Amino acid sequence: MTTNSSGKKNLTTGRQPETLSDMLQRRGVSRRAFLKYAAMTASLMALPPTMANVMAANLARARRQSVIWLSFQECTGCTESLTRSMRPTLEDLIFDFISLDYHHTLQAVSGHAAEEARRNAMKENKGKYIVIVDGSVPIKDGGIYSMIAGMTNLQILEETVNDAFAVVAVGTCAAYGGLPHADPNPTGAVPISDLVKDKPLINLPGCPPIPEVMSGTLSYVLSFGKIPELDHLARPLSFYGETIHDRCYRRPFYDRGLFAKSFDDEGARKGWCLYELGCKGPVAYNSCATMKWNGGVSFPIQSGHGCLGCSEPNFWDMGGFYKPLSTGLGNMGSALAGAAVAGAALGGGSAWLARKHQGEYMKNLVDHEKDKAGQNSKKEN
Amino acid sequence: MELLEFARGPALQSAMVIFVAGVLWRIIGILALPFISIPSRARKGVLPEGEVKGWFEGIWRRMWPHKSFIRQALFSTINGHVYHIGLFVVVFLFAPHIAFIKDLTGLSWASLPSNLVNAVGVVTAASLIAALIHRLTNPVQRLISTFNDYFSWFVTLAPVLTGLLAVSHLGARYETLLAIHLLSIALLLIWFPFGKLMHAFLFVVSRGATGARMKHRGAQI
Incomplete structure (x- = not known):
């Protein structure tokens, strides 16, 4: 040295x-x-x-x-x-x-x-x-x-x-x-x-x-x-220069719509696409699918696990390794439940207001008709 | 924060919250209104059950124009069916979309081959563009069209086009195209409850009520 x-x-x-x-x-x-x-x-x-x-x-x-x-x-x-x-x-x-x-x-x-x-x-x-x-x-x-x-x-x-x-x-x-x-x-x-x-x-x-x-x-x-x-x-x-997805040997199965649903199902055993199991290959730019690892023996997708996208920024915070790319980040359940309650309350409130206005209008209409009828009868008398 | 993170995170979450709250507000706000009774007596022989039947007939029969209007409405009817069916296939039978719905609701079903869905997407986009051309070239339609119509058209076409670009990797890197696609969906979801896209839910109410009333009066549905 x-x-x-x-x-x-x-x-x-x-x-x-x-x-x-x-x-x-x-x-x-x-x-x-x-x-x-x-x-x-x-x-x-x-x-x-x-x-x-x-x-x-x-x-x-x-x-x-x-x-x-x-x-x-x-x-x-x-x-x-x-x-x-x-x-x-x-x-x-x-x-x-x-x-x-x-x-x-x-x-x-x-x-x-x-x-x-x-x-x-x-x-x-x-x-x-x-x-x-x-x-x-x-x-x-x-x-x-x-x-x-x-x-x-x-x-x-x-x-x-x-x-x-x-x-x-x-x-x-x-x-x-x-x-x-x-x-x-x-x-x-x-x-x-x-x-x-x-x-x-x-x-x-x-x-x-x-x-x-x-x-x-x-x-x-x-x-x-x-x-x-x-x-x-x-x-x-x-x-x-290219994504793992573009060079993946499982890509034909993606195009045919054949996806493994779990790591041990028939699709997984047949080598179908791992997109639905959270594979980040479509957004991961690396050479794993072509150069492979261990002297060209294999790479993660070939061994049955989806790509983690480890060559991309913030791969650790991309919503979970097992969530498909097309899903949202984080858990939306509580936010959507809150939105549903708020929307229902707003709708109920709007309808209540409309009913109230309608009731008042109808009452006024009836009162008006009564008055009119009363005046007409007075004139006749 | 990367654009894709923003699209998958805050953008989509906010849009979903507005969509759910807005749709429920509109639907409950309408369904909870007092039922306006029809003051006239029902046509002879029409029972209350018949009016319920009229409700469903109204929904079904409005799928196709009456024979007296068939010539004028043929293109818009067929084209409308093409892009509505196309949108259904693209939204509900594409594997990544099913994965999105499954993540939200836990429900999933079989998908169609991705290439087939892409082809349907191309047809759908072409059909939507044809719909716009028809709207612009037909004097009556152009006269009655408002910002609501054009913007609703735009937010419908945008996710289809950006989705096609994303799966084809055309124009930019995939993650950018995917982010733009998700942002266009967010825009659609935000606009949905407040514009004419709400007809996806309300057509049942409007057509059904019309059908029931026509049945009550003994008119042909």
């Missing part, structure tokens, strides 16, 4: 930092396997076929990228997702290739030495390092709800981001606030996008995000030295 990304000689060893190509050769990875990885990544990111070669060439020349990984209000699920792959893959090598200069869960050092490593990395790679953040930042009450080494998360973020090349918010907590941000948000948790305004920011939401989304995005940044095309929520369009 002492090499820098600037291509300068390492101060300790005096040698040029190795390129990705050098490192892959040292590990016995064939060029063919490397090209396949570049082609796959380019394909995943919907780049033109010719860009696969460009990506491979640029990646091969790339030197170790300094990465500082900040963990704030989070559950470590994002790190677990990235590190617990089913088998060693080229993506792992890419991560080995990254100079991960600071990461609570993965770094060997601790205490002051850890903070020293972060500051050294910032100094040696000024303006070139990437900051990856997982977890939201509490800002209520001076940010005291999450502190590291005597500093609030906000202080660490501001200090670290200051000289960064780009910031990547990994996971829904960092991207949108996530669970800590959920109602009633006791710590005043905010997403990174609320705090970082003057640096390129990439959001990679998901609870957790797909490992290949992470590695693919980093490969793109390493290859082209810029951030990929993003959507309005700063997510790479190549991975978050």
Whole structure:
């Protein structure tokens, strides 16, 4: 963790930092396997076929990228997702290739030495390092709800981001606030996008995000030295451009109107659409249905559970995981009962008033007729 | 708060409250009025039960115009039936709508295939647009039309169109289209008790009362 990304000689060893190509050769990875990885990544990111070669060439020349990984209000699920792959893959090598200069869960050092490593990395790679953040930042009450080494998360973020090349918010907590941000948000948790305004920011939401989304995005940044095309929520369009629903293998059943009514009924066993069981696939933009999880084995809908929409803002507060999208949020029962009583009372009151007016009118009419009759009889007399 | 959250939450809840309160106010306000007795004697042979029969006959027979008016009323009658049936299919036989009703009432029933409902939705929208063109091009209808007619038409068509756009993912992202669709439904629900859309409930009362009176007088229904 002492090499820098600037291509300068390492101060300790005096040698040029190795390129990705050098490192892959040292590990016995064939060029063919490397090209396949570049082609796959380019394909995943919907780049033109010719860009696969460009990506491979640029990646091969790339030197170790300094990465500082900040963990704030989070559950470590994002790190677990990235590190617990089913088998060693080229993506792992890419991560080995990254100079991960600071990461609570993965770094060997601790205490002051850890903070020293972060500051050294910032100094040696000024303006070139990437900051990856997982977890939201509490800002209520001076940010005291999450502190590291005597500093609030906000202080660490501001200090670290200051000289960064780009910031990547990994996971829904960092991207949108996530669970800590959920109602009633006791710590005043905010997403990174609320705090970082003057640096390129990439959001990679998901609870957790797909490992290949992470590695693919980093490969793109390493290859082209810029951030990929993003959507309005700063997510790479190549991975978050389509909804789960659009790519779901159960979609034909939605179109045919065949829905599972419970998790154990005949429809569920036949693989029918899970919309009525609360699936949020129609409003969830992510790659789960195409890239899948655990080395492409499966994804939540394939295992029989509806999508939670975890890559969308406020997914925790969207009215319940098991309420269909077409239903209202919250319980309307008491409000509607109150409205019914009020409406009935209003109707009854209106009718009572109308009856009263009608009674008075009829009485006046009868009195008038009587008077008229009396006057007529007087005249006749 | 995201637009979809607002649409599914406060907007829909407020609209439902206004709808329920407004509809009950109108219906109870009318049904609790004193019954105006008919001073004349009933036509010979017409019993009170016959007037009840006349009530139902009045509702049923007004579904189709009398033969003497068939030529003038043919288009508006057939077109009216098309979009009324279409609205029924779209509102009550589309799975997401049934899920909405089930969430509110606990009641559910079988749905039609989504693609079929979409096709019915297209026909319904076309029929509603045809109804507007007919209203605008027919001098008599145009003369008697008010803001109430045009706005009621608009709040009826808007959910159909926005729903079609939402299922087709046309024009914007799905969540935005879904939110706009829900907001258009909220507008419909708010306007419903106060405009001519209330005929969905009151046609039973008005046609039935007319039928009963005509039966009382011995007139042909």
